[in-house]
Amino acid sequence: MRSPHEAARSASSAHAFAGTPISTLITHSTYLSMRSIRALVRQPVFLVITLVQPMVWLLLFGALFRSVVRIPGFAGGASFLEFLTPGVVAMTALFSAMWAGTVYIDDMQRGVMDRLLASPVRRGAMMNGTLVYQSLTSVVQTAIVLAVAVLAGARFHGGVVGVVVTLACACLLTVVCAALSNAIALMARQQEALIGISQFLSLPMTFLSSAIMDPSLAPGWIRDCARFNPLDWAVVASREALLGSPDWSAVWPRLAALVALAAVMAAAATRTFGSYQRSI
Amino acid sequence: MTSTSTSGYAVEADDLRKAYRTGRGRQPVHALDGLGFAVEPGTVYGLLGPNGAGKSTTVRILSTLSRADSGRAWVAGADVGADPDAVRHRIGLVSQRPSSDPMATGRENLVLAARIQGLGRADARARAGRLLDRFGIADAADRLVRTWSGGMARKLDVAIGLVHRPQVLFLDEPTTGLDPEARAEMWAEVGRLAGDDRMTVLLTTHYLDEADRLAHRLAIIESGRVAVEGTPEQLKSELRGDLLQVELDLEESAARAAGIVGTVAGVTSVLHEGRTVRARTDAGARVVPVVVAVLGEAGIEVASATVARPSLEDVYLRHAGRSFESTDTLEEVSA
Numbered sequence: 142m143r144s145p146h147e148a149a150r151s152a153s154s155a156h157a158f159a160g161t162p163i164s165t166l167i168t169h170s171t172y173l174s175m176r177s178i179r180a181l182v183r184q185p186v187f188l189v190i191t192l193v194q195p196m197v198w199l200l201l202f203g204a205l206f207r208s209v210v211r212i213p214g215f216a217g218g219a220s221f222l223e224f225l226t227p228g229v230v231a232m233t234a235l236f237s238a239m240w241a242g243t244v245y246i247d248d249m250q251r252g253v254m255d256r257l258l259a260s261p262v263r264r265g266a267m268m269n270g271t272l273v274y275q276s277l278t279s280v281v282q283t284a285i286v287l288a289v290a291v292l293a294g295a296r297f298h299g300g301v302v303g304v305v306v307t308l309a310c311a312c313l314l315t316v317v318c319a320a321l322s323n324a325i326a327l328m329a330r331q332q333e334a335l336i337g338i339s340q341f342l343s344l345p346m347t348f349l350s351s352a353i354m355d356p357s358l359a360p361g362w363i364r365d366c367a368r369f370n371p372l373d374w375a376v377v378a379s380r381e382a383l384l385g386s387p388d389w390s391a392v393w394p395r396l397a398a399l400v401a402l403a404a405v406m407a408a409a410a411t412r413t414f415g416s417y418q419r420s421i
Numbered sequence: 422m423t424s425t426s427t428s429g430y431a432v433e434a435d436d437l438r439k440a441y442r443t444g445r446g447r448q449p450v451h452a453l454d455g456l457g458f459a460v461e462p463g464t465v466y467g468l469l470g471p472n473g474a475g476k477s478t479t480v481r482i483l484s485t486l487s488r489a490d491s492g493r494a495w496v497a498g499a500d501v502g503a504d505p506d507a508v509r510h511r512i513g514l515v516s517q518r519p520s521s522d523p524m525a526t527g528r529e530n531l532v533l534a535a536r537i538q539g540l541g542r543a544d545a546r547a548r549a550g551r552l553l554d555r556f557g558i559a560d561a562a563d564r565l566v567r568t569w570s571g572g573m574a575r576k577l578d579v580a581i582g583l584v585h586r587p588q589v590l591f592l593d594e595p596t597t598g599l600d601p602e603a604r605a606e607m608w609a610e611v612g613r614l615a616g617d618d619r620m621t622v623l624l625t626t627h628y629l630d631e632a633d634r635l636a637h638r639l640a641i642i643e644s645g646r647v648a649v650e651g652t653p654e655q656l657k658s659e660l661r662g663d664l665l666q667v668e669l670d671l672e673e674s675a676a677r678a679a680g681i682v683g684t685v686a687g688v689t690s691v692l693h694e695g696r697t698v699r700a701r702t703d704a705g706a707r708v709v710p711v712v713v714a715v716l717g718e719a720g721i722e723v724a725s726a727t728v729a730r731p732s733l734e735d736v737y738l739r740h741a742g743r744s745f746e747s748t749d750t751l752e753e754v755s756a
Binding site for chain 2: 168169172176179180183184250251252253255257258259260261262421
């Protein structure tokens, strides 16, 4: 029989874990992001499905309500399509990211979650893997929404900087919402509960913002709610940045708030792995 | 307190307790109630018991997924509560449910698992290739796992658990849901793990024949405790005599029949369940006509009466106080 010291030695020498905790976190995050990206590349139809809803908002809703810009007091410019596009970008990020947790629930229902949690993979890497993947998805979606808007006649004078800010806002909003979705998944552990809670949050977040309507025409309490709504931060920041001469003082504070909230949400969501493990 | 075990066991659990809350105002369920056992390195150890006995909870605690409320455990020399990271490098976990990613190929699943365990790219690919060959799933290696059969996917689960050459492999009900052929192949593979690979395997199962066949030692788990522990042979030989089993025509007469059988010389430990009366006997086959006769005198119709050598089923019956398949309808009759 081996002595425990021999056993411990052979364990540490077998495949000693190379690297610092940070480099391990980064490599593990990369492996797990790649896993999701590979799955998406194999089934690009899922990406197409997530674009159906934004196209409906952009093209149908945009056409139906094009006259709202003529309402006295509408301060969002002369083209409703141009006004609406940043809203649709943010809504697309929100609605896609709110589904992020379904991957965890699939992994829980199979033994994948348990296997990963019983392996040396860092919890932060498991969270980052899905957040990076969701962000990349959001970049593709945002690019497509912007391209379709331009094809439909919208013109954005903010140029490359405006587009970059819009992509950044979409990614940060995605991280906030995907982290929330993952946390709900880890605590509720049921697909139905996750979908229910996500839908319960998504539409109010959309309507309590300037995504589809100029808030100066909305009741005051909606404007008050919008001030605390990360979706509105993303919409206002990217809408402003896409203008010809943006008021950057409206962009940076919101972008900074999104960065801070994304970091807090990702860290908090990582902690919910503990809640999941206590429940099993 | 040290976080390193000095006992030399590959797995050691001491007085583990775990309760789950079931809701507001309800009593917590005690999944583990002072469970303890120890496993020698390089052996297959079976945890045997019905669903809900605490087998999976034990595996979850030992594999660092879950924490015990109290008690301590060491796996491959490391304390699961104090040093879970050390444990995670030294164990493989094959959980009850399929644990591969269906949207990746078999090879991708293995390479990812190996990379997470710290193997370099070339090592990971080489190791994946060897395991695919060893488990006979190389032909399907580059197809998505969702197209694989259940038996092949189960082999992949085990291969994933072995990718980093763990010292201790947890196999949680490895053959549940497999067809007989796949099950036989899995049994042969588990045998090789402890034999050729000198690996310690902790196997949970609710199949008695599986535990009998694979485990060097086993513990029968009942209500979160070890009801009895030993080699399958020890457990079977500990039972005195043979098993007498009498099938009656009518269930209603079972209780009365059990009372009557208990009065026959050389018959002990009488139990009845449904239309069946079971008892132990030192007298071998000679007791059968006697039992049939006394039951006949009492007006109880006997459908069949048999005597058999004890099996693990009987060990289970004796120690868990109920038969393995049925858990509801048993009443003990004092003989």
